[in-house]
Amino acid sequence: MTRHAPEPTVVHVPVSHPLVRPLLRELGDEYSRRYGKDAHAEISRYPDEEFTAARGGVLLLLLERGAPVAGGAFRRYDATTAELKRIWTHSAHRRRGLARRVVAELEDEARARGYRRVRLTTGPRQPEARGLYLAAGYAPLFDTEADPETLGLLPFEKLLPAPDQQRKAARP
Template sequence: MSDRAAQHNGAVQWLRFVPVHQDDELARPLIAELAVEYATRYNGTEDRVLRWLRGYPADEFSAPDGGMLIGLLDDRPVTGGAFRRFDAETAELKRIWTDRNHRRRGYAKVLLDALESEIVRRGYRRVYLTTGDRQPEAEALYESAGYTRLDEPLPADGEVYPIAFGKLL
């Protein structure tokens, strides 16, 4: 995979993105922290959220239709995200996450760029995502990365969250 630069306090820091499976050792810390974050924001339990996160079929986030990338800084996972097929021309972003000790450094935006590049390589022309209503940082990230907020989520099988975004690639 490729290296990409992010800037923090004027210093350029290089992230190396690697493709992983959702049960990969590199993905575990980020998924565990995501479970804590969702449980806290949405008044759930970490165990329940973790079971929910792991409840997605792993092959949805695997080639040829999906993928998962982890961004490494000095071989330590600091950001990550996944995508899966939404329809023939659209990939759906899932599990966009940055370690709480590495936020506000531009890593999430660099992650979106890496995911979008991989999504284009897979032949998709659009990206779609939904997010919860207690994640204003996520909303700001997607807007700053050129995503358009949709009036309502698109019809889909499975869970649908109240805030939706789309982007043409």
């Protein structure tokens, strides 16, 4: 009999919460390996307050047995747009669809807060992220045929249906 991991629990936490530290540490380490420079400063480029409800943002984690396995955040970009940041899956838990779940949870939260569009950027050395966003219905705002290294950051956006449109689409 195979034991499956329990369904992850979604929690909203401040950036300062101790469970966020492993997320940011591993993410910074991975960015540093991929891009060849210390990326930890980039991880903390935005003030923690930008990821709080009071400022139009959120940071959420997926927890299994109380430990973070994935997470991500958004911040207010403008009055109708949320910007996804720091989508992450712990290296021991990849290839389980957790990042897609994080993106979906963030989209739902953004929609509930009145945002109608989501934008994000990812780096040229993150093909997994590029694939995730394309599979999740994000429109690339760059030439997908170009060498990503020549483009720098890869921007994406997605329009969110209004809550009433989403309910109609979900009906059989």
